[in-house]
Amino acid sequence: MTIKNRDSFLNNLAANLGRPRRTESVERPAYSVSPQKEAWKDATSEELLEVFKEQSIKMSAEVEETTEENLPSLIRDLIVREGNSVIAAGGERNDLYGLTEMYEELESRIGEVHIYDSALGKENQVIAERADVGVTFSDVTLAESGTVTLFNDKDNGRSISLLPKTYIAIVPESTIVPRMTQSMQVLREKEKSETEKTPSCVSFITGPSNSADIEMIKIVGVHGPVKAIYVIVRDS
Amino acid sequence: MAIRIGDQPYEGRVKAGVDNTFMREAVSSAQGRFRSGKQKSSEELGNWEDWRTLGEEIRSHTLENIDYYLHQLSDKVEERGGHVYFAETAEEANTYIQGIVKKKNAKKVVKSKSMVTEEIGLNEALEEAGTEIVETDLGEWILQMDEDPPSHIVTPALHKNKEQIRDSFRDKKGYEKTDKPEELAAFARQELRKDFLSADVGITGCNFAVAESGAVTLVTNEGNARLVTSLPDTQVSVMGMERLVPTWEDLEVLVGLLTRSAVGQNLTSYVTSIIGSKLEEEVDGPEEYHLVIVDNGRSKILGTEFQSALHCIRCAACINVCPVYRHVGGHAYGSVYPGPIGAVLTPLLDGYEDHKELPYASSLCAACTEACPVKIPLHEHLIRHRQIIVEEEKKSPQTEKIMMKGFAKWASSPAAYKLSEKMARTSLKPWTKEETIEKGPGPLKGWTDVRDFPAPAEQSFRKWFKDRKKGEDS
Numbered sequence: 116m117t118i119k120n121r122d123s124f125l126n127n128l129a130a131n132l133g134r135p136r137r138t139e140s141v142e143r144p145a146y147s148v149s150p151q152k153e154a155w156k157d158a159t160s161e162e163l164l165e166v167f168k169e170q171s172i173k174m175s176a177e178v179e180e181t182t183e184e185n186l187p188s189l190i191r192d193l194i195v196r197e198g199n200s201v202i203a204a205g206g207e208r209n210d211l212y213g214l215t216e217m218y219e220e221l222e223s224r225i226g227e228v229h230i231y232d233s234a235l236g237k238e239n240q241v242i243a244e245r246a247d248v249g250v251t252f253s254d255v256t257l258a259e260s261g262t263v264t265l266f267n268d269k270d271n272g273r274s275i276s277l278l279p280k281t282y283i284a285i286v287p288e289s290t291i292v293p294r295m296t297q298s299m300q301v302l303r304e305k306e307k308s309e310t311e312k313t314p315s316c317v318s319f320i321t322g323p324s325n326s327a328d329i330e331m332i333k334i335v336g337v338h339g340p341v342k343a344i345y346v347i348v349r350d351s
Numbered sequence: 352m353a354i355r356i357g358d359q360p361y362e363g364r365v366k367a368g369v370d371n372t373f374m375r376e377a378v379s380s381a382q383g384r385f386r387s388g389k390q391k392s393s394e395e396l397g398n399w400e401d402w403r404t405l406g407e408e409i410r411s412h413t414l415e416n417i418d419y420y421l422h423q424l425s426d427k428v429e430e431r432g433g434h435v436y437f438a439e440t441a442e443e444a445n446t447y448i449q450g451i452v453k454k455k456n457a458k459k460v461v462k463s464k465s466m467v468t469e470e471i472g473l474n475e476a477l478e479e480a481g482t483e484i485v486e487t488d489l490g491e492w493i494l495q496m497d498e499d500p501p502s503h504i505v506t507p508a509l510h511k512n513k514e515q516i517r518d519s520f521r522d523k524k525g526y527e528k529t530d531k532p533e534e535l536a537a538f539a540r541q542e543l544r545k546d547f548l549s550a551d552v553g554i555t556g557c558n559f560a561v562a563e564s565g566a567v568t569l570v571t572n573e574g575n576a577r578l579v580t581s582l583p584d585t586q587v588s589v590m591g592m593e594r595l596v597p598t599w600e601d602l603e604v605l606v607g608l609l610t611r612s613a614v615g616q617n618l619t620s621y622v623t624s625i626i627g628s629k630l631e632e633e634v635d636g637p638e639e640y641h642l643v644i645v646d647n648g649r650s651k652i653l654g655t656e657f658q659s660a661l662h663c664i665r666c667a668a669c670i671n672v673c674p675v676y677r678h679v680g681g682h683a684y685g686s687v688y689p690g691p692i693g694a695v696l697t698p699l700l701d702g703y704e705d706h707k708e709l710p711y712a713s714s715l716c717a718a719c720t721e722a723c724p725v726k727i728p729l730h731e732h733l734i735r736h737r738q739i740i741v742e743e744e745k746k747s748p749q750t751e752k753i754m755m756k757g758f759a760k761w762a763s764s765p766a767a768y769k770l771s772e773k774m775a776r777t778s779l780k781p782w783t784k785e786e787t788i789e790k791g792p793g794p795l796k797g798w799t800d801v802r803d804f805p806a807p808a809e810q811s812f813r814k815w816f817k818d819r820k821k822g823e824d825s
């Protein structure tokens with residue numbers, strides 16, 4: 116890996132600022148206000164859940180609510196409703212939530228069921244491209260904006276939530292936080308951690324893809340999914 | 352193309368804008384919708400002023416320590432498997448990226464929307480080298496087809512209507528359906544998917560880079576930036592050197608200010624942070640990652656009274672409130688950066704010589720300054736630009752005439768006349784004392800120090816005559 120032209124470039128900036136180059140001990144100042152810490156400070160988890168639902172619907176997402184117990188059958192029904200093929204993120208949560216078994220059974224009913232498998236390389240992208248439905252879990256869920264956050268990795272490839280026509284995000288209630296502020300705290304912790312690596316891609320997703328580039332008319336489904344479904348799993 | 356767009360002189364560009372009725376209506380309705388969206392989503396926050404203050408403090412601190420944070424950023428990107436190139440000029444940046452494309456033997460490059468690559472003329476440079484470049488943002492794709500420059504930072508094809516778009520699709524891509532936006536978009540989706548899947552290199556801009564993590568963050572609604580950063584094996588992100596924040600926490604504040612100010616959404620559909628190349632075992636994402644950090648005249652602004660112009664987060668809020676932009680549209684500015692921020696930034700980046708009129712393309716009503724989410728004193732910068740231009744020109748003998756030049760230009764063509772007299776009435780209001788304007792800013796100031804400037808009549812003769820005729824007709 117390389118860094119080119121850094122010194123001359125940065126020396127010039129320092130010279131224009133009229134001081135020697137700074138390479139260490141710059142501290143962020145204490146900012147005079149912190150509205151991000153005030154927002155939703157006293158909201159209960161029940162309230163946040165409501166805000167999340169309301170915002171998601173506003174952003175053209177479909178919202179479903181279920182229990183842990185009923186999650187597998189709901190996901191199955193949604194997949195069947197939306198098409199004939201599915202690609203889902205791998206990882207231990209599939210087992211934890213009883214989805215692995217459901218996917219196995221589903222294989223005999225629809226055209227294609229694929230659990231993202233990095234060992235298959237680019238084949239995953241080809242499958243994602245032809246899949247009707249993509250399914251992932253949300254890692255952190257933001258109430259204020261109706262957003263699911265994905266820490267993309269080898270099991271939760273970027274293409275699952277991107278290439279299929281319908282995207283289903285499973286939202287465990289416990290992942291719901293007030294706003295982006297809290298998801299950034301999670302990322303900062305990863306940044307400082309010795310053992311954990313920050314993911315190579317963090318995707319904040321709010322509803323389906325859309326555009327207003329033609330005469331300012333909102334069109335849903337431009338490059339990414341045409342439909343986004345959030346399935347909230349209530350804590351038991 | 353670089354920062355300058357079109358080769359028409361300023362008067363011609365203004366006239367073309369004023370005469371283009373569709374464009375003016377589109378601009379004015381877009382402004383209205385952007386503004387009400389912004390108002391709603393910022394009001395929802397309750398304490399918008401605190402957010403603006405915080406945004407301004409973060410931007411000031413970052414720019415004051417930009418050498419430190421760029422150093423940290425580049426270390427982080429390298430640590431995460433990326434290459435970092437610091438480009439002092441547009442040519443350096445273009446040559447470096449050409450080099451990557453050549454080395455990869457790339458036939459096709461997919462791009463997501465980026466102002467800085469427009470500014471440095473990257474597409475032209477790559478096309479010269481024989482590579483096919485596909486702009487994948489819907490608006491940019493439309494413009495690329497017609498070789499048209501963007502007219503708005505957020506909705507670049509604002510000046511085109513759906514019939515024109517359908518015709519271009521038909522003539523250039525064999526499109527057979529109607530002018531329904533849904534059908535047009537579905538066609539674009541289908542065409543562009545093929546490009547995404549076959550591209551060798553992906554190029555993005557950068558809304559904000561996070562120094563502590565090396566994360567380059569992209570804010571979009573369409574999802575094209577996600578495709579550009581997920582599928583091709585090689586990825587290049589190009590950032591203006593000032594587009595950075597110290598930490599994840601600062602990122603969140605500025606992303607919120609940006610999405611609310613730009614499109615009135617709490618967040619856009621996609622906010623994507625990319626950190627270096629993909630990790631071991633990962634499939635999606637680039638194997639090879641490059642971050643190109645561009646100066647191209649920005650460093651000259653550091654340490655000057657204009658430094659805060661570098662705080663800009665390209666939200667277009669100032670553009671959406673600007674009465675002059677409403678009348679003339681984006682192309683009249685002759686720069687990839689239109690509106691108030693364009694009028695401030697373009698002369699700084701590209702010199703006064705070719706952009707002397709821009710600081711006058713403003714009524715100094717200060718709506719831009721009020722709208723700016725990071726509190727850049729835009730109208731004060733414009734006044735200062737005017738002073739500098741006047742000071743420069745004082746050295747020539749025809750002082751008074753030249754000081755008024757900017758103003759006179761508005762009135763020099765019939766189309767611009769209509770516009771300037773209409774604007775003058777509202778825009779000059781703050782300085783009107785009964786019937787005369789006593790101390791106007793900028794060129795008017797030079798003038799009014801000597802004699803009073805007659806205030807435009809409440810209702811001009813032309814308008815009065817036209818209204819009277821309308822009354823008679825009905």
Ligand code: SF4
Nearest residue numbers: 663664666667669723
């Ligand atoms: S100057 Fe301010 S309002 Fe205008 S685009 Fe930049 S950040 Fe937005």
